[in-house]
Amino acid sequence: MTRGDHTTDLLRRCVVVGGAGAVGGLFAEHLLRSGAEVLVVDPGAGAAPAGEARFLRGDITDIGPDLREEIGRADLVLLAVPEQVALAAVKQVAAAMRPGALLADTLSVKGPIADEILAHAGDVEAAGLNPMFAPSLGFAGRPVAAVVVHDGPRTRALLRLVESWGGRAVRLGAHEHDRLAAATQALTHAAVLSFGLALARLGVGVAELAAVAPPPHATMLALLARIASGTPEVYWDVQWANPQAAAARQALAEGVRTLAGLLDGRADRGGGVRGGPGRAGATSSAPTLGFYRDTCAEMFGALRPYS
Structure with missing residues (x-):
């Protein structure tokens, strides 16, 4: 990917919540390599991924002014956090996002988060990704389950990025x-x-x-x-x-x-x-x-x- 790629243009500004963890770090690293501007948000003092990622210490379930501003500018907000944190965050994160931006998650269970998005995130695109492998193995040749709740150009751009990283996006319904x-x-x-x-x-x-x-x-x-x-x-x-x-x-x-x-x-x-x-x-x-x-x-x- 180059910085002039149309896919990357649709996902220019990315906020990766939990980006200091293994799954979030995997996505943050690859988004950076694809030319996106990445902000890692994490409540701990862990180091951000290598490269040009910025780091903001914050709680996604209690959004402060600085984090709210960053979310409002983002093309993609990726929740790479435990299920209870993601469920608690959806309503206020969606409210802080601009219409048409993409809210994504990496949860291993999709039914509850899909219901929460349908209830509280009607103005944004939304998709859940579940890498069906340990992050240390990398994307190459491996399946990534994709549950699309609200489709749109940024959702399709994210799935194209996953495939450009060597992953195999497999679309599924939440129950499936x-x-x-x-x-x-x-x-x-x-x-x-x-x-x-x-x-x-x-x-x-x-x-x-x-x-x-x-x-x-x-x-x-x-x-x-x-x-x-x-x-x-x-x-x-x-x-x-x-x-x-x-x-x-x-x-x-x-x-x-x-x-x-x-x-x-x-x-x-x-x-x-x-x-x-x-x-x-x-x-x-x-x-x-x-x-x-x-x-x-x-x-x-x-x-x-x-x-």
Whole structure:
């Protein structure tokens, strides 16, 4: 992107609230690289991203005169903050924005924020983005879920920017987003964390497991280590804030009970898990199943045994 690019002209002045954090910092950095003027707003004294970003210490739920003026000049206000902060901020942030500017968020749950925007932010464009990856991995080749509440030229410009950074914008409705997030995030994290709890109940240590771990188990250990060393608040929000996460956890528990019933001879072998436990989850179309089978083989080939 160059500073003369039309997309950047539509998003010339950007306010990134929570830009000192990992997700906000990712967006602030890329907006800067695309030629935008970026103001990072954060209640802490953390450093702003490298480059030309300005920094303003402030509380987005209690907007002072300086922050109100900055918001009023902005083409884009991006809320990269926890859900409760974003929900509390929408009404007054929207009131401070000029009509036609873009209000965006990076929440992992979209239903409540979409309702709040519909109730209080009718004069501005609005879109929710959810990078479906850890910020440290970067945008390249990775999906970014996009829930557009009020469409317009700045919303489309932001999605074009995401794609220019290498991301893949996937448009979804708010309910559809939360349903898929419950399956792709809440269910996945719950399965990995439950695996860790099960290991603790079995009384086996990671060191002795790692010495003999076959590739599937080593992969699960790697996933467990990544989640355990991540930011607890992020994983808590995925499980707690999404109203559909409870159903995902229930489905996981029922899946384990069904498998146990099959192996104990208590369940109908013709139902529940078609074709037996070895076929569990094999419901994808053949091309998709083949892709993930081959991907798994590549992953296993890259795994190095712990020593």
